[in-house]
Amino acid sequence: MKTITSRDNAQYKDLKHLATSSQARKKAGQTLLDGVHLCQAYLELRGLPVQCIVSETALNNPEVADIVGKIEHQRGHTIALPDALYNAVSQVEHGVGVMFQIDTPERAVPDAMTVSAVLLDNVQDPGNVGSILRSAAAAGIKQVYCSGGTAFCWSPKVLRAAMGAHFVLDIFENVDLAPLMAASRIPTLATSGYARTRLYDADLSKPVAWIFGHEGQGVADDLLSLATQTVVIPHLGQVESLNVAACAAVCFFEQVRQNQQ
Structure with missing residues (x-):
């Protein structure tokens, strides 16, 4: 697990851009999933994220600890942030303190629709x-x-x-x-x-x-x-x-x- 403590960190600045700018999300081909439910669903249905971002306080939450444990078990990447830095990125008021950075899928449009x-x-x-x-x-x-x-x-x-x-x-x-x-x-x-x-x-x-x-x-x-x-x-x-x-x-x-x- 990597810890970032500075607002001037380049990786942290990229996270803030992803959180606040639709243009940044489209340009990077990435987005953020905020909250336990979305992160659990992604792990179950799609696998490892690009990285997991967690607040220091949230590490004491059993559901968040379980998510982080599964990622580290599969050799995924996790970043821990002080609560103040995490809250400046999160778009969810009173959230639990965990989010995933993921790649947004790019799919070629089929020639014709055949399923509902x-x-x-x-x-x-x-x-x-x-x-x-x-x-x-x-x-x-x-x-x-x-x-x-x-x-x-x-x-x-x-x-x-x-x-x-x-x-x-x-x-x-x-x-x-x-x-x-x-x-x-x-x-x-x-x-x-x-x-x-x-x-x-x-x-x-x-x-x-x-x-x-x-x-x-x-x-x-x-x-x-x-x-x-x-x-x-x-x-x-x-x-x-x-x-x-x-x-x-x-x-x-x-x-x-x-x-x-």
Whole structure:
């Protein structure tokens, strides 16, 4: 275990940049996972991080000590920071005191979609993106394709909202969604308040690709025109529409319901 005590340390400065700058994360191809749950999930599903960063006080926490022990057993790298330096990096208030520095995956976009997937068109709120990823993973969906205007999936806020879903999904970013939809080998479905088919009457027994759009504007018209089918989610209350993350969850779990019949 290496200990860093100076704010002027070059490695520490790099950590602060990763924590606070989306541009730095994208340039480095790395991000930070903050908290016991995310770190445990990464260890279990993906293996060793680039390095583990831990506060001195957190070393007394049994869960953190277990994580550090597993990393050192596998000859991984751990950095210990005084609490003040750690807290200046962490984006979580009153956190436990452990984070992982990891490489963000880079994947080539497939020629065509063949398994159940989610397409996010300019979904800008990190909390919504993270919630959609979490629901998709829970529903057994395998792939997520994000347009250039969608919130960066590996940002700390999205990671916290997704609660480990990233590690069981194949996530593709900065994707041109139109040709992907045009070449799809499975039906592509969009929700619309003007659709005539109810979600519950659509055939979701086979793989489908769902597309969800911007929180205020919805799915762009050109993409909506490429959808195989549009469906409406019936609702009784006097509200205009559902939040995009809630809408996605309803769709995913209707798909689950139909496949469990």
